[in-house]
Amino acid sequence: MSQLDEYMNKPVSALVADSPRLISDVEKERHYIYSLLLMSMVAYNWNGNKRGVPDEIKPSPSKDYGLNQLLSTPEKPVKRGKFLSNDYLGHNIAAFAVDRDGFIIDFDFNHNEIFNSSVQHAEARLLNRIFSLNQIHDSWNIGSRTENITSYGQLLQGVTIYTSLESCAQCSGIMTLGNAKEVVYMQDDPGQYKIGNIMFRLTESKDPNRKALAPRPVAAKSFQFNYFAKLAEEFELFKKEQKTSSITSFLCTEKAFLIFLNAEDELASFNESNLKFPDEKLNKNNDKELTNKKVLEESKDFYRYFAEKGRRGTPH
Numbered sequence: 001m002s003q004l005d006e007y008m009n010k011p012v013s014a015l016v017a018d019s020p021r022l023i024s025d026v027e028k029e030r031h032y033i034y035s036l037l038l039m040s041m042v043a044y045n046w047n048g049n050k051r052g053v054p055d056e057i058k059p060s061p062s063k064d065y066g067l068n069q070l071l072s073t074p075e076k077p078v079k080r081g082k083f084l085s086n087d088y089l090g091h092n093i094a095a096f097a098v099d100r101d102g103f104i105i106d107f108d109f110n111h112n113e114i115f116n117s118s119v120q121h122a123e124a125r126l127l128n129r130i131f132s133l134n135q136i137h138d139s140w141n142i143g144s145r146t147e148n149i150t151s152y153g154q155l156l157q158g159v160t161i162y163t164s165l166e167s168c169a170q171c172s173g174i175m176t177l178g179n180a181k182e183v184v185y186m187q188d189d190p191g192q193y194k195i196g197n198i199m200f201r202l203t204e205s206k207d208p209n210r211k212a213l214a215p216r217p218v219a220a221k222s223f224q225f226n227y228f229a230k231l232a233e234e235f236e237l238f239k240k241e242q243k244t245s246s247i248t249s250f251l252c253t254e255k256a257f258l259i260f261l262n263a264e265d266e267l268a269s270f271n272e273s274n275l276k277f278p279d280e281k282l283n284k285n286n287d288k289e290l291t292n293k294k295v296l297e298e299s300k301d302f303y304r305y306f307a308e309k310g311r312r313g314t315p316h
């Protein structure tokens with residue numbers, strides 16, 4: 001009997017519900033740090049001009065999301081937002097992958113606009129590259145500790161994806177094909193119909209020792225990441241005010257940008273003394289795994305690397 005049969009006579013709410021697992025306080029702390037890092041990266045590359053910058057042919061953007069005004073206010077200078085005054089390159093959505101020991105493998109941004117495509121999502125681009133990287137000699141510890149990996153279909157079972165926006169069907173599908181461990185997301189996307197939750201539930205195994213093929217979706221609210229609620233709250237207001245439910249338009253607004261900037265500030269001032277579990281890790285017997293103190297160092301190092309060299313063959 002497949003999982004689909006099991007849900008056939010249940011209400012839809014049973015299929016789309018979150019699948020929470022117990023997350024230890026140590027793990028919550030490391031999720032929190034990685035999530036601050038991801039929001040910092042989005043803030044750094046922020047682009048506010050979804051309709052493009054004004055030029056002679058197209059004198060003004062058809063929609064002003066507030067940032068153009070913010071840019072023109074001398075008493076409120078914006079230090080960050082590398083692409084604030086540039087033409088639009090892609091949505092303000094990013095993702096990175098973390099291996100089983102806590103090292104960050106790589107990142108990517110949404111590039112829909114550059115490629116004039118609706119499938120160049122951050123997670124899809126990221127996952128495709130990780131499959132390629134696995135073929136280099138010095139590979140990351142992407143597999144699980146407990147199972148021998150015999151197929152590329154199990155390759156990513158130790159990998160956690162962090163994404164700033166809940167994943168779509170395409171990206172959830174790629175993560176499922178790669179058997180990724182979990183996907184942690186910083187904002188709900190109501191336009192994706194909880195597809196990540198559905199795929200997780202339908203691919204769960206009856207064997208408690210085997211993971212589902214799909215990654216378990218982990219909403220950042222499950223580890224008290226306050227920016228999750230702030231983004232949801234501002235998005236609701238945006239929908240009412242602008243009479244649109246476009247989340248990528250919301251992610252061009254000043255209100256959204258300020259939330260990401262606050263997260264960036266928090267990471268910048270976050271230091272070892274703020275950690276409750278500096279010397280803890282998830283598996284005490286794993287010598288290679290990073291402690292939370294090392295996770296913080298890794299995150300700050302990665303941010304510097306990203307800001308200095310984080311190009312992926314495109315301007316964004």
Ligand SMILES: [Zn+2]
Pocket residue numbers: 121122123124167168169170171172
């Ligand atoms: Zn996607």
